[in-house]
Amino acid sequence: MSVERVAATKGALQKAREQLEFIERGKDVLRMKRDQLAGELNRLLGELGRRSKVEQLFREAYESVGYAYAVLGYDSFASAASAVDAIEVRALPTSMMGVVMPEVELTKKTSVYQVPSPTMMKAVAKLGEALEKAIEVAVVEAKVERLALELMSTNRKVNAIEQVVIPRYKAMIRYIEEKLSEQALQEFFETKRMRDIARVARERPQT
């Protein structure tokens, strides 16, 4: 709202003051949200360090699977692998400060005991462990991504409120106050002048 277009009335001043108070309360809430999101993000960033460990686990699992492949051959390996149930996961969306974040629950793990070939058991154990950790890291990464987006958006909102909205409202209030002050002064002088004219008229001898 342009300051010049505001009606300089006491009602408008009252409304602008109320709105400013509301906006400042909102800004405080958004700041708290920003701090909370930043705290959570910092905590999760620490967990992201596990990614390199997961990559290492996958490298080891790949080596192990490669060896099992070589010992058994592709068709025996595929046949033995066909006896293993696939893992099952369930996605559970949770909310943190209004941000929808994924949680993944592993409802069915791969049992190494189902693997008919003992050669494959070690490979499956390593691969299963790597897969479980990869799911955990993927969840953390998804959370970080969503939190970072929300943090950016909240930060922009807080900045916009601090740098643009609040100064504008303050300027508007100042403008109305000045206008009202001018009007009051003008009214005072007009009243005083009217009073003087009336007094002069009263004191003038009647002819």
Place this chain on the structure above:
Amino acid sequence: MTRAHGLHTHLLTRNDYQAMLKGRDTKSVSDYLMRGDYGPLLEGAPAEYPSALHLAKVFRSLLVSRCYRLVGIAPENCRVFLEAYLERFLVEDMKRILRAKHAGRVTDKGSLIPIPKGYERVNLQAMADAASFQEAVGTLAKTRFRGVVDAVSVYEKYHFISIVEAFLDKAYFDIEVRPALGGLPGRPAIGEMIGTEEDLLNVKMLTDLRARKVSVDAVRALSFKPANLTRGELAAISGATPEAIPQMVAKTRYSSLAQPLQDALESGKDESLDRVVRLEIHRRTKSVIVRCADTFAYVLAYFREAETESNNLVSLVTGKEVGLAEQRIQAAICT
């Protein structure tokens, strides 16, 4: 037997493996093999990049043809035994079908070992077409493998396909191979070879199932009759914890197996139970080839060598395809 001697010279040597190990990829292995028995079968392989899967089928196909070629010309008493011995291909096919049924998947018929017509004593087609695992096992009720039907209750308790596979192996040795040994020329050496394989597979199966926390009673019910091991030794192995099994094996005639078994059980090491057993059987077969060159045991040794060659080549091309280093492939094969 003379034919077996002749065919034995066609098998690959250690130098052949070394040359192929140095090859860059499956193409170089395929090119190398073009010169020998594999040549005619490899002509159909893609010239640019023969896949390990395609090559593995060629290797299995030649193995089957090499073995059944000798069965066809063997005298009656030997033929019965050789046919029974080669039921191992049928057992492997049955395992593959049951694994797929266990997981509710469709059997890839292309992955089965091609058994020549007339030797397929089980209707694999009916097994593969069965609607469920139980129905597939049920198709064995009227065959010599009917004992496997009894394994279903144990299988249902643990839900491990390994249990049914152990029953199949047990039926293979107890019902197919052992009864066919009677009246064979060179029986002591053959009995020794079969017994060794039974014992080693027994140890492998017991170790494997104990590692899967299958109860001692169930494991004992699944184990084969001891061949060269005493009942006491077998009972000690089947009753031991998986970690203690190598120590128990060390006290038997298979003491050389104890350390590799220990390595196979350690999670940090690559060694596998399958390879440990394969290597031990290969080592003992080599000794039979030297000791019993003029007996029928040589034919069985040739079968085993041909099977080892097939497994080695499958390992070699698969290793090349997945990009394993030369040393790692070397560690996966038996030479």
